[in-house]
Each structure stands twice: as C-alpha cells, then as structure tokens.
Amino acid sequence: MLKNKTISERRDYWSIPPIDVYKIFGTSEQGLSQQEAQQRLKTYGHNLLPRQAFSGVQVLLRQFKNPIFTILIACAVVAGFFAELEQSIAILSMIALSVVLGFYNEYRAEKTVDNLRKSVSLKAVVKRDGKQSEIDSSLLVPGDIVKVYVGDIVPSDMRIVECNSLEVNEATFTGESFPVEKTKETINIQHPTPQQLTNYLFMGTVVEHGSGLGVVFSTGKNTELGSISKSLTRSHPETEFQRGVKKYGNMLITLTAALAIGIFSLNAIIGRPLIDALLFALAVAVGLVPELMPAIVTISLSQGASKMAKVKVIVKRLVSIEDFGNMDILYTDKTGTLTDGKIVLKDYYSLEESKDPRILSYALLCNAAVIGDKVTGNPIDAAIWEYALKNSEQKSLDAYTKVEEIPFDYQRRMMSVVVRKGEDLIFITKGAPESIIPKCKYVDLIERSGSVSDALDSINTKFFNLSQQGYRILAIAYRKMEEKKIYTIEDENDLTFLGFLIFTDPPKEGACQAIEKLKRMGVAVKILTGDNELVARKICEDLKIPVKRVVSGSDLAQMSATEFQELVEETTIFARITPEQKLDVIKALKKNGHVIGYMGDGVNDAPALYEADVGISVDTAVDVSKDAADIVLLEKDLGILANGIEEGRKIFGNTMKYILMGTSSNFGNMFSAAAASVFLPFLPMLPMQILFMNLLYDVANMTLPTDNVDEEYTQWPKKWDIGFVRKFTLFFGPFSSLYDFLTYGIMLFIFGAVTLEKAPLFQSGWFVESFWTEVLVIFVIRTRRIPFLTSRPGKWLTILTLSCIAFGTILPFTLLGSFLGFTALPTDYWVLLILMVLTYLLLVDAGKVFFYKICKF
Amino acid sequence: MIEFNLFTWWAVAITFGIIFLILVSIYLYLDSRKKRREGLQNRTGASKFLIEFVFVWVLLSLLILYIVSIDLVSATLFAAGNIIVEVFLLIYLIKNRGQKSEQSRQLQIDNSS
Numbered sequence: 001m002l003k004n005k006t007i008s009e010r011r012d013y014w015s016i017p018p019i020d021v022y023k024i025f026g027t028s029e030q031g032l033s034q035q036e037a038q039q040r041l042k043t044y045g046h047n048l049l050p051r052q053a054f055s056g057v058q059v060l061l062r063q064f065k066n067p068i069f070t071i072l073i074a075c076a077v078v079a080g081f082f083a084e085l086e087q088s089i090a091i092l093s094m095i096a097l098s099v100v101l102g103f104y105n106e107y108r109a110e111k112t113v114d115n116l117r118k119s120v121s122l123k124a125v126v127k128r129d130g131k132q133s134e135i136d137s138s139l140l141v142p143g144d145i146v147k148v149y150v151g152d153i154v155p156s157d158m159r160i161v162e163c164n165s166l167e168v169n170e171a172t173f174t175g176e177s178f179p180v181e182k183t184k185e186t187i188n189i190q191h192p193t194p195q196q197l198t199n200y201l202f203m204g205t206v207v208e209h210g211s212g213l214g215v216v217f218s219t220g221k222n223t224e225l226g227s228i229s230k231s232l233t234r235s236h237p238e239t240e241f242q243r244g245v246k247k248y249g250n251m252l253i254t255l256t257a258a259l260a261i262g263i264f265s266l267n268a269i270i271g272r273p274l275i276d277a278l279l280f281a282l283a284v285a286v287g288l289v290p291e292l293m294p295a296i297v298t299i300s301l302s303q304g305a306s307k308m309a310k311v312k313v314i315v316k317r318l319v320s321i322e323d324f325g326n327m328d329i330l331y332t333d334k335t336g337t338l339t340d341g342k343i344v345l346k347d348y349y350s351l352e353e354s355k356d357p358r359i360l361s362y363a364l365l366c367n368a369a370v371i372g373d374k375v376t377g378n379p380i381d382a383a384i385w386e387y388a389l390k391n392s393e394q395k396s397l398d399a400y401t402k403v404e405e406i407p408f409d410y411q412r413r414m415m416s417v418v419v420r421k422g423e424d425l426i427f428i429t430k431g432a433p434e435s436i437i438p439k440c441k442y443v444d445l446i447e448r449s450g451s452v453s454d455a456l457d458s459i460n461t462k463f464f465n466l467s468q469q470g471y472r473i474l475a476i477a478y479r480k481m482e483e484k485k486i487y488t489i490e491d492e493n494d495l496t497f498l499g500f501l502i503f504t505d506p507p508k509e510g511a512c513q514a515i516e517k518l519k520r521m522g523v524a525v526k527i528l529t530g531d532n533e534l535v536a537r538k539i540c541e542d543l544k545i546p547v548k549r550v551v552s553g554s555d556l557a558q559m560s561a562t563e564f565q566e567l568v569e570e571t572t573i574f575a576r577i578t579p580e581q582k583l584d585v586i587k588a589l590k591k592n593g594h595v596i597g598y599m600g601d602g603v604n605d606a607p608a609l610y611e612a613d614v615g616i617s618v619d620t621a622v623d624v625s626k627d628a629a630d631i632v633l634l635e636k637d638l639g640i641l642a643n644g645i646e647e648g649r650k651i652f653g654n655t656m657k658y659i660l661m662g663t664s665s666n667f668g669n670m671f672s673a674a675a676a677s678v679f680l681p682f683l684p685m686l687p688m689q690i691l692f693m694n695l696l697y698d699v700a701n702m703t704l705p706t707d708n709v710d711e712e713y714t715q716w717p718k719k720w721d722i723g724f725v726r727k728f729t730l731f732f733g734p735f736s737s738l739y740d741f742l743t744y745g746i747m748l749f750i751f752g753a754v755t756l757e758k759a760p761l762f763q764s765g766w767f768v769e770s771f772w773t774e775v776l777v778i779f780v781i782r783t784r785r786i787p788f789l790t791s792r793p794g795k796w797l798t799i800l801t802l803s804c805i806a807f808g809t810i811l812p813f814t815l816l817g818s819f820l821g822f823t824a825l826p827t828d829y830w831v832l833l834i835l836m837v838l839t840y841l842l843l844v845d846a847g848k849v850f851f852y853k854i855c856k857f
Numbered sequence: 858m859i860e861f862n863l864f865t866w867w868a869v870a871i872t873f874g875i876i877f878l879i880l881v882s883i884y885l886y887l888d889s890r891k892k893r894r895e896g897l898q899n900r901t902g903a904s905k906f907l908i909e910f911v912f913v914w915v916l917l918s919l920l921i922l923y924i925v926s927i928d929l930v931s932a933t934l935f936a937a938g939n940i941i942v943e944v945f946l947l948i949y950l951i952k953n954r955g956q957k958s959e960q961s962r963q964l965q966i967d968n969s970s
Binding site for chain 1: 864
C-alpha cells in the first residue's frame with residue numbers, strides 16, 4: 001500500500017525510469033486492481049480541486065470589514081446608552097444601508113461568475129485490472145494508469161510512461177503559447193522548472209497532438225494545480241483602498257477621542273453637570289465621524305459596478321473598483337491576454353525574402369491538419385490552412401495529387417509527402433529548420449538553384465534572426481523524384497531548401513490602442529510571463545511597450561532581497577518566471593507604494609491575481625483564475641480596461657470629496673463648539689441639535705456619488721494619501737471655525753443672545769450658519785475649477801443640497817424646530833448671514849487656490 | 858462686566874482661529890518648498906510672498922473688520938466691510954484662475970512627457 005508520505009514528499013519522478021515508477025506506485029502496465037483503487041480512494045480522497053465554495057454568508061461577512069463601521073457602531077451604542085435613540089437608529093440605518101447595498105452587488109457578481117463555471121465533469125480513460133475503461137476523473141488515485149488523447153484535458157499530475165508524438169499545451173501553466181513536446185525519457189536535472197519537466201503531464205493542461213500513457217502520482221489538492229487553488233483559500237490581501245480607509249479610520253479615532261476627552265474635561269472643570277458635559281462631548285465626537293462614508297462609498301461602488309456591467313465587466317469585489325482607478329502599474333500575462341493565445345502563420349518567404357507561392361502550397365500539401373467545417377489537428381498545420389483559407393491561397397493545390405505521406409515524428413522532427421504535378425513527382429519535407437537544413441544539398445534562389453554550402457551562413461543567420469524576434473520557424477524543402485513503389489525517410493536527403501514559414505501568437509486586436517490609452521492615463525503596462533524573453537520582447541515591440549529591462553526567473557532566483565526590491569521598479573518584462581516569482585514581484589511593488597493591477601487567465605496567474613490590488617481575468621480563463629480575480633471581463637476587449645479605470649477614478653474622486661469635506665467641516669464645527677462651550681454660559685448647540693444637523697448634512701450628501709468629476713481628475717492615478725487628508729482638514733477646518741466664531745459674535749453682541757433665556761436664539765443662529773456653510777462649501781470644494789462656471793455639479797446633488805438648505809433655513813420657524821429647541825431668527829440676521837456666507841465661500845475658494853498650489857494630490 | 862469678559866473671550870477665540878489658519882498656511886507653504894528642494898530666497902521675494910499669501914492678508918483685514926464692527930455693534934459696518942472684501946476676493950480669484958489654468962496645462966504637458 002502506498003503511503004501518504006510518498007505522495008506528498010516525493011516529486012522527483014522525472015529522474016526515475018518508467019519501470020521504477022510502476023514499482024514505486026505499486027502498479028504495473030495492467031494498472032491497479034479495482035479493489036486497490038477503491039482502497040486508495042478512501043486514503044487519498046477524490047481527485048477534486050480545493051476551492052472556496054460560493055457562499056452568501058461570506059459575501060455578507062466581508063461587508064463588515066470596514067474600520068469606519070467600528071467607530072460608527074461604538075457611536076450608536078453610546079448614543080443609545082445615553083437615550084439618544086433617534087441618533088443611534090440613524091447611525092445603524094446607515095450601516096445597514098451600506099451592508100445591504102454592498103451585499104446585493106457582490107452577491108450578484110459572484111453568482112454570475114459561479115454560473116460561468118462549467119459544470120461538465122471530466123472523464124478519464126484508465127486501465128485497471130488490465131482493462132481500459134472511462135471513469136469520472138474525480139475517481140482517479142495515485143498509481144492509476146491513464147491514457148490521454150488529442151483534445152483531452154489532463155485529469156491529474158502524471159509521469160509519462162509511454163507516448164506517441166505527444167504535444168501538450170501548457171500555456172495555462174507556463175504561459176508558453178506553443179505546444180510542448182513530451183517524452184517518457186528520464187530527466188537528469190536537479191531542480192527543473194515546469195517547462196523542463198517534459199516527462200510530466202500536469203492537471204488542467206490540454207493534449208494538442210498525439211497520445212500518451214501516464215502513471216498518476218498526484219491527485220486533487222496534491223497536484224500542482226491543487227496547490228495553487230489551495231493558496232487561494234486564504235483571506236484576500238488588503239487592497240490599497242482598504243489600507244487607506246484603515247489609516248483614515250485610525251486618524252478619526254485619535255481625533256475623536258482627543259476632542260471628546262478634551263471637551264468633557266474642560267466642561268467638567270468649569271463646573272457643568274457631568275452628565276451634560278458627557279452628552280455634549282459625545283455629540284461632538286459623533287459629529288466628527290462621517291457616518292455616511294460607508295454608504296457613500298458603497299453607493300458609488302454599486303453605481304460603478306452597474307455601469308461596468310453594461311460594458312460587460314463583472315466586478316466581484318466592489319472595493320477593488322477604486323484600486324482599479326488608482327492602479328499605476330498593470331502587470332499582464334502575455335498569452336491569452338495581450339495575445340490571442342493562438343498560433344497563426346504570420347508570413348512565409350524564401351532565403352531572398354521573396355514570397356514564393358510554392359512555399360505555402362508545399363506547406364499545405366505536407367500537412368496533417370483535418371479540414372472540415374473547422375480546421376482541426378496540430379495547431380501549426382491548422383495555422384497554415386487557416387492562413388491559406390483566409391487569403392484564398394489554397395486553390396493552387398488543385399494541380400497536385402498526393403501520392404504518399406511520411407508522418408511526423410520527434411526523432412526526425414519533420415514530415416514529408418510525395419505529390420504529383422502533371423508528369424512530375426515532388427518530394428516535399430516540412431519541419432524544424434535545425435533538422436531540415438542538414439538534409440539540404442541545394443538552395444532554391446530566384447533564377448537558379450545553388451549549393452547549400454554557399455548559402456548555409458545566410459540560412460542560419462536568417463533562422464537565428466527570426467528566432468531572436470520571438471517567432472516559431474519551420475523550414476520547407478523539396479526534391480524531384482523518380483516514381484518508386486515505397487517512399488521512406490531515407491528519401492529525406494539531397495533536398496533543395498525552399499523557404500521559411502514564420503509563426504507567431506499575434507497581439508489581440510485593439511491591444512495596441514488599449515495600451516496606448518492606458519499609458520496616457522498614467523498606467524504603466526508590464527509583462528510577467530512564463531514564456532521566454534524573446535517572445536515577450538516581440539510582443540512588447542508589436543504593442544509599442546517601451547522595454548527598459550528584461551529579467552528572467554533564473555536571474556531572480558539569484559538576487560538578494562534589496563537588489564530585487566530595486567530591480568522590480570525598472571523592469572518591464574519578467575520572463576520564464578514561476579507563479580511564486582510573479583507573487584514576489586507584485587508584493588515587492590506593493591511594498592514600494594504602487595497600486596498594482598494584474599491581468600491573467602491561466603492557472604499560473606491565479607496567485608498573482610489574488611495578491612494584486614486588482615486582479616483582472618476574462619470569462620474564458622480557467623476557473624481557478626476567475627475565482628482569484630476581483631474583476632472578470634466578459635469580452636476580451638482590452639479597451640474596456642480604460643473605461644473601468646475611468647469609472648474607478650470617478651468613484652474615488654467622489655469618495656474623496658465626501659471624506660475631505662466631511663472631515664474638515666465637521667472638525668471645524670466641532671472645534672468651535674468645543675471652544676464655545678468653555679466661554680459661553682450655555683451650550684452653543686444642544687446635543688440633539690448637533691446630531692440633527694449632522695443627519696441633515698448627510699442627507700444633502702446622499703447624491704454625492706452621482707456628482708460630476710472634473711476631467712483632469714481622471715487623467716492620472718490617485719492614491720490614498722492620509723497626509724493630504726490631514727493637511728486638508730487642518731487647513732480648511734479653521735475656515736469653518738472662524739465663521740462659527742463670527743456668528744457667536746453676531747449673536748452675542750449684535751443680537752444680545754448672552755443670557756440663558758436667549759440661548760435658543762443663539763443656537764438657532766449658529767445652527768443655520770453652520771449648516772449653510774457646511775453644505776454650500778460642497779460646491780466650492782468639489783472642484784479645483786471655478787464652481788458652477790467651469791465645473792457644474794451633478795443635477796441631483798444640486799437639487800438635494802439646495803432642498804436641504806431650504807429645509808434647514810425654515811426649520812427654526814417650524815414645530816419641529818421648536819421641538820428641537822430652536823426659535824425664529826430676526827430679519828437683520830438673514831442679511832448679515834448672506835453676506836457672511838458669501839465672504840466665507842469666496843475666502844475658501846481663495847484658500848483652495850493657495851492650497852492646491854502647494855499641496856499636490 | 859460679564860459682557861466685557863465675554864467679548865474678550867470671543868476676540869481671543871477668533872484671533873486664535875485666524876492666527877492658527879495663518880500658521881497652518883505658512884507651515885504648508887514651507888513644507889511644500891522643502892519637498893521641492895528649492896531655496897526659499899529664490900522663490901519668495903517680497904512681492905511674490907505678498908501675492909501668494911493674498912488670502913492671509915484678507916484674513917487679517919477681516920479679523921480687524923469683524924472685531925471693530927462687533928465691538929461698535931455696527932451691522933452696517935459689518936455689511937459694508939464684507940461687501941468690499943467680497944469684491945476684492947472676486948477680482949483676485951478671476952485673475953488667479955487665468956494663471957492657474959496655465960499652470961494646469963503645464964502640469965499636464967509635464968506628465969505626458
């Protein structure tokens with residue numbers, strides 16, 4: 001019986017001959033017995049990948065991961081404790097609104113992605129008790145002998161013991177577009193990379209050509225794919241936006257606690273009743289907290305997600321939208337994201353670079369693709385046919401009749417056919433240039449055929465140059481033949497070199513424009529690929545991505561942590577790197593203060609997608625990659641990215657408006673309330689009045705997510721800068737305090753509200769002034785331009801804000817006003833108030849010009 | 858007597874508010890200069906300083922206006938003073954926006970290059 005230890009610890013089956021692999025796994029060419037297989041299934045479990053099940057509860061729980069909620073809940077509890085039930089309910093309602101909205105949007109997005117998942121179960125052809133049968137791949141166990149054919153998805157990790165022209169597409173694992181040749185031979189490398197493991201088959205890869213037989217050595221979570229899936233079940237790393245909110249939350253807690261303690265102490269010292277002092281301090285503390293922030297953020301994000309859904313972008317995690325807008329580096333995998341992930345024939349030409357039509361005709365004749373409704377078979381042969389059909393160049397074949405075919409094999413690395421054209425018999429060979437060139441004796445030049453020895457240097461140089469440009473190259477050669485009974489590989493000699501076929505994995509349509517647009521938006525595009533350096537360079541050249549530096553995975557492995565930290569900044573391409581190295585690159589850049597986006601669709605991209613601030617995948621990506629992503633593009637159009645980024649920036653812009661305005665004006669008002677409480681014989685505003693004003697202010701801000709954002713704001717990525725928020729609060733807060741103090745002066749010395757009996761007049765005057773300045777300043781602060789003239793606020797923001805102003809203005813004259821302790825204000829006051837508020841708004845605008853001149857954001 | 862005390866308190870509070878704002882402005886200004894690693898003397902000639910701190914001078918004027926008009930209990934002086942300051946600020950802002958647009962354009966060009 002095979003032990004667990006063997007499975008989990010031993011992985012070097014690449015260096016062991018097939019016969020010994022059978023022995024290690026207690027199996028044979030006849031396969032396991034059914035009984036043994038059942039036993040092993042009990043021991044090792046089903047061959048299924050670990051993945052986080054889609055759970056509504058989890059989506060709900062993650063809505064509470066917001067530090068502002070902690071402050072708000074604390075405020076609600078304390079308010080409730082001091083019988084301020086209305087305020088307590090209001091705060092809890094704000095929290096509930098944010099949670100419900102966030103849950104609804106994220107649940108819907110998760111559900112959509114879950115539905116995208118293919119529910120088809122994979123089948124595997126397995127040999128047990130000497131009989132071959134098809135079983136559900138989840139029932140595979142270590143030691144099973146599995147047969148794979150063209151088109152099969154490899155059902156588990158296997159050591160190849162037999163193979164026949166086996167080629168596997170491992171793009172999803174390694175990022176390499178071209179299929180990889182597989183072998184059963186042992187490999188004598190101590191620490192091979194996945195690309196070097198040519199006698200392994202990895203779960204999730206696709207058989208492109210030939211067939212093979214393998215011994216299963218790992219199943220389920222023990223496979224390479226499984227270990228990647230397993231790493232994604234840990235909790236999601238904090239995004240840049242979440243880190244910013246956390247810092248902001250900490251700043252608020254410090255400020256609130258300091259003010260509350262200070263106010264309580266001062267009021268207690270001057271002899272106010274302790275309970276009044278405490279209630280007032282509490283009201284000031286609650287007044288400082290922008291309780292609507294979570295709701296504003298969630299409404300903004302939900303609206304953004306809806307807009308993005310219309311352009312077929314699914315947002316799985318709402319919080320990622322803001323980082324989507326703020327990312328300054330977008331790392332992308334190459335295959336399937338920048339390129340189509342499909343091989344195409346780019347061109348063909350002779351040694352003299354003339355487009356000899358015989359090259360294509362001969363390549364079509366010497367071809368194993370199957371032509372039906374669709375072209376199928378070996379991807380390289382299929383690419384030749386697709387090229388010909390697209391350019392209607394297959395008609396030239398009518399003059400030829402196929403006589404004989406010598407199939408491709410990996411020893412020769414070429415295939416040959418014999419065709420008849422009229423009286424002539426032509427022997428055509430197509431294959432790897434390094435195999436064909438030595439078989440050539442002549443070269444077909446324009447008017448004559450020369451000796452190959454003369455042209456050998458030119459052929460090799462051309463081949464080398466094309467390879468250096470990242471192309472996959474095949475050579476075509478031919479010879480005239482006499483009629484024979486049997487044609488063999490011995491005839492693949494004395495050939496005449498005709499030309500090259502040049503293959504590539506082309507960039508996606510529109511990718512170049514999309515990258516250019518991203519560049520203009522301040523997003524640097526860089527490549528992390530498992531593919532080789534040359535191919536990555538070529539794609540950068542095609543997409544006009546300036547390459548500063550290229551680093552390979554093996555170079556990375558030899559670097560110190562400091563070197564690595566510096567190198568990541570200036571490197572454009574990381575080639576031949578493993579999923580773990582991709583993760584390291586992203587972590588290092590995050591540490592350097594960047595907001596990182598990562599776009600990929602393969603298994604090897606999943607850890608990076610998970611770690612990045614914004615993980616972007618496509619609907620055709622493997623499940624594990626879609627699971628790890630925050631955003632899924634339903635269309636492979638990179639242009640959508642730019643729209644998403646713009647949307648993210650608008651949302652961030654409106655969120656920051658609320659935070660900046662809310663914090664600074666709240667700070668100003670509460671600061672002046674605290675100061676006034678010391679020198680006035682009564683409270684400058686009753687706790688209930690403060691809380692009501694706060695609530696009214698929040699209502700006015702409810703439509704802030706619909707506000708227009710100035711174009712220049714979305715042109716460049718922004719970042720949470722808590723230092724900037726602090727400076728803004730420090731600078732703009734006192735403006736509001738100043739006019740509060742002025743109002744105190746007016747109420748005390750012009751309207752004589754100095755006695756306890758006249759306290760309601762004082763409080764009403766300050767309430768209206770405070771509310772006007774707090775709300776109207778939104779129109780000044782929301783833009784860096786001239787308010788209304790060069791930057792129009794959103795329609796709904798204007799309507800709701802002005803309605804709230806109207807309500808706040810008439811409030812002292814109403815029954816509700818009387819209930820809250822207000823009284824009617826004299827006419828003279830309104831004249832002074834209008835003048836005062838106008839001066840205030842102009843002064844803030846002048847201050848804004850000064851502030852933005854010296855503080856960049 | 859209590860009114861005198863209250864007025865003193867009030868005058869001290871509003872003066873403190875304005876001084877605090879001026880100090881914050883100077884701090885932010887010096888901080889930004891330090892970050893740009895520019896010599897103060899190169900950029901802050903007397904006229905430049907006067908222009909860049911216009912709103913600070915306005916604040917000081919307002920402080921005098923507010924203290925005097927409230928001390929005299931004169932709503933008329935208060936209103937007239939406010940109107941004069943508003944006109945001045947409007948002129949300043951219109952003139953300053955022109956320069957600001959130029960700067961924004963320059964910043965955009967810098968970014969794109």
